[in-house]
Each structure stands twice: as structure tokens, then as C-alpha cells.
Amino acid sequence: MGSVDAASTARPLHVVFFPLMSPGHMIPMVDMARLFALRGVRSSVVTTPGNAHSVRPAIDAAAALGHPLALHLIPFPDPSATGLAPACENLSDVPAAQFDNFVNALFLFQAPVAALLRDLRPDALVSDSLFTWTADLAAALGVPRLIFHGAGAFPQYVICNLLGHFPFLESFTMDGLPHPILLYKDGLPELMDNFAFLQLLGEAEAKSYGVVVNTYREMEPAYVDYYKKHHPQGLRAWCVGPVSLCCRAAEEERAKRGGLPATEANRILSWLDGKPAGSVVYLCFGSLCRLGVAQLRAIANGLEASGRAFLWVVRRDAEGDPVAEEKWMPEGFEERVRGRGLLVRGWAPQLAVLGHAAVGWFVTHCGWNSLQEAVCAGVPMLTWPLFHEQFINQELVVEVMGAGLRVWEGLRRCRSPEQTPELVSAEEVEAAVRKATGRGEDAEAVRRRAKEYGEAARKAVDEGGSTHEDVTNLIKELEAVRLQKAGQGEAAQ
Ligand code: UDP
Secondary structure (H helix, E strand, C coil): CCCHHHHHHHHHCCEEECCCCHHHHHHHHHHHHHHHHHHEEEEEEEEEEHHHHHHHHHHHHHHCCCEEEEECCCCCCCHHCCCCCCCCCHHHHCHHHHHHHHHHHHHHHHEEEHHHHHHHHCCCCECCCCCCCCCHHHHHHCEEEEEECCCHHHHHHHHHHHHCCCCCCCCCCCCCCCCCEEEHHHHHHHHHHHHHHHHHHHHHHHCCEEEEEECCHHHCHHHHHHHHHHCCCEEEEEECCCHHHCCEEEEEHHHHHHHCCCCCCCCHHHHHHCCCCCEEEEEEECCCCCCHHHHHHHHHHHHHCCCCCCEEEECCCCCCCCCCHHHHHCCCHHHHHHEEEEEEEEECCCCHHHHHCCCCEEEEECCHHHHHHHHCCCCCEEEEECCCHHEEEEHHHHHCCCCCEECCCCCCCCCCCCCCCCCCCCCHHHHHHHHHHHCHHHHHHHHHHHHHHHHHHHHHHCCCCCCCCHHHHHHHHHHHHHHHHHHHHHHHH
16 A cells, blocks of 8 residues: 555646636636646646647746646647638637537547547546536546536526526526526526537536536635535535636736737736726626627717726627628727727737726626636626626626626627627616716725625635635545545556
8 A cells, every 4th residue: 555655646646627619718727727736736738729829828837937737739620520610719719600510529529638638647637518528538537527617606506406497487586595586588598498418418517526616615605505515416516716816926927818919918008007096997798709780889989978988898800790890980989089998909918907906897798707807806897798607697796796786787688699789778888887987885885895805815715715725625635536546456456
């Protein structure tokens, strides 16, 4: 037995991280890999060549500090097999009409990933939940599979309990939760319509070792506790977030996150430098959203009418896209708001922007990472969910945490990306921005709550904090599993 101990501890634990190729999954999983590397775990991130540029800065920065973090590339399946355009290797580049092609392509990674894992011989695999086939692969290799969903405990808890409300009414109150919440049938995640895939996810989940969640207990304590005790498949769960705090010390690196060139990041951050503390409203709807012509124009008009300073990220689409700028931008808009408002085309250094003292509010689509990043920075949110589990996340932010205000009430949602309606008027955008940046009690209370959550997040990741402890426990447990496996191997000889 002594020789097993020695053999097992001679090399660090090795964990492979395999994220879905989408910014909202890759960014947090790379952060998680860094977090593990920082704790001495040899960490390997697996992605495709077309995605390497966005993760390399973070991986190189960690490696430069001597942390054991490496990148491994596997080819993206050929366009002839996927039906996707050549070089289209990330969900954020996929036209909505081809989302299914992308999801089907996820099944074509099995052979290269299996070959890589046989070569690397890791002690554990952290797999995106959507790679359902990694459950059988991990079992065949005898390594524990941990799942990463990308969402927090609250939305996962709500989603797990949704089937009890089937068939769904147009709107219904979910009670039996620590906080009763109002949900709309049309605001539920699209995945709920795909029973075959839900079943695959459930089967793969049941074969897994546990779940890693990008959250910290103090943000959603009742839901974290419940999720840990009553996971529907009986799995264990560990809170490892907010993972974005892993690079809080390195400002330059935060700015380059997601592969943004330093010059563009500096241009945006210098613009913020000239603004008074808390004066700027930051608007960004994540990496996947495509707002239509009418909606973009209404936002522009609303921001202009609000008279407030703003930094607004508008996704840049391929040439010929229906949301080309000349179609939506009011004539002379940029000249009229010059100095007060900045339009960012494409990608903003969001983590650095939210951490900038000039940013007072965040108009967000309630993507889980955006929400975590706002909370870490203590920035209150103006919520405007669009799809996936974002309507559920909104309830957490507004009703449970009290760290945000809604831009609009009720449900507004357009399920077809081909339609481009104006769901929220310029007047409503203006009113929401004015309310948030005004002196009203509601806004003041929300600002205060957001700051408290920010402080709690920093404490959670520091030594002695809840996340720090969960990560320690998980590492210890994976080490114990490795030891047990080594022992079994020796006994079998
Ligand atoms: N992000 C960014 N700059 C942008 C847009 C997005 O840095 O201009 C990052 C953001 O900080 C977050 C991720 O991309 O880490 C988006 O994830 P989220 O879950 O918020 O939304 P999704 O893109 O998955 O809808």
C-alpha cells in the first residue's frame, strides 16, 4: 500500500477540461482550469484550432506564472459532415438556423477526444454537459466525469423541478421553493421542448460522478444547499465560483479575456477613465444574441433621450447581415452622443469594464456568466432576458437577490430570430435607465445589495471561504479516487 501512496502522490492530480465551443462555456471553464492549476492540479484544456486564440492569453498567463495549465487542440469535424461553414467552430458564429447542425457536430468529437484522453491518461474529466457521450468514455477509461452546465444552482433547481408543472400553463407560480417565483411557458429554456435530448442529458448525468457549479454559496444559499442535498440523480455538487475572480489581480489579462486585442481593450477602458465614478450604464447582451433592426434603433433612441452616459456593445455580424448598421442606427446618432456614449462593435472587455469604477449599472441579458461577473464587481443590473435559462436567472437577480431591476415587466420574447420586432420601446429604455441612475429608493437599495454580494464573492474565493473550501474538498476527493483506483489496479496484479 505504501508504494501506491508514493506512486500516486509523486505526480500532481491531472484534470482535463472539455468545454462547449461557445464563449459562455469556454470562458468559465478555462477560468476553472486556471483555478485548479493555481491549486497545484495539472490542468489540460481541450478545444479546436479555431477557438485557440480566445483561450490562449489566459492559458499563457497562467503558464508564465508557473501554474501547470496546458492547451490541447483537436480538429473540428469537417464541414462536409456538419453542414456548417468552414472555420465556423464556435456557437457564437453559427447562424440561428444552423444551431442544430452545431449540436449534431458535438457527437463527432468522440474519436479524437477518446484518443487524446487515452494519451493524456487524466485522473478526472470535467465535461460540458452537452457532450453526453463523455459519460461512457469516462466510464470506459475509469475516470470520474464531472459535469459543467454553465448555469447556477437556482436555474438548475428550477429546471429540475419544472416537470412537476407539466403541461405548462401560459404562466404559473412555482411554489415549494424557498421563494415562490412566477414563470411563463414561453420563457422556459428551449431545451424543454426537446425531450429526446433531455433524456440523453439525464442518462449521461446519471452516469457521472458529480457537478461543478460556477457559483458561490452566499449568492444563492437556499438553492445551493438544496441542490447539493437533493440533486435529482443523486449526484454530488461543488461550488467553484465565481470563477472569473481567478484573474482579479491581473488587470491587463482581464482586458484581453476572450481574445480581444489589447489596443481595442485600452480604447474602451481609457474612455471609461474619463467618466465620473458610477456614471456609466453598460449594455451588453452576451455573445450569442442577435437583436433586430427595430429593437436596436429603439435602444439607440432610448439611450440618447436618457441623457445618461453609456457604453453599449452591439454584436458585429457578417457582411450582408440584416442588422447592418446603416439599417438601424438613427442618422447622426454617434455624433450627437459623442463624449457621452460609446458604441462598441463586436466584443468588449466585459470583466474589466464591470470592474471599472465609472460603471454604475449593467443592462444584461442575464446570461449566467454576465450575472456572476456583475455580482463580483458589485454592479447592479437592469435585466433584459432573451432566451435559454435567462428568464429564470432574472427571477434570481430581481426577486431573490434584490440586486437588479427589470427593464420591463411580464414576458417579451421572440422565439424566431428571423423576426425582428421592437419588443421594448425607446421610451421604456429611457425610463429604465433614468430610474436606475436616479435617486429613488428602489435603485439605492439595489445598488447597496449588489455591493454586498460583491464583497461576499471575494470572501468566498479567499482562503477560509465557502468556494475555497469546496474546491479543496473536490481536489481531495479526486485524489482519493485516484488512490483507490491505483490500489485496485495493484490488487488485480
Ligand atoms: N463577453 C465579453 N465581451 C462581450 C460579450 C461577452 O467579454 O462583448 C463575455 C462575458 O464576460 C461572459 C461571456 O462572454 O463571460 C458571455 O457569457 P454569458 O453567460 O453571460 O452569456 P452568453 O454569451 O452565453 O449568452
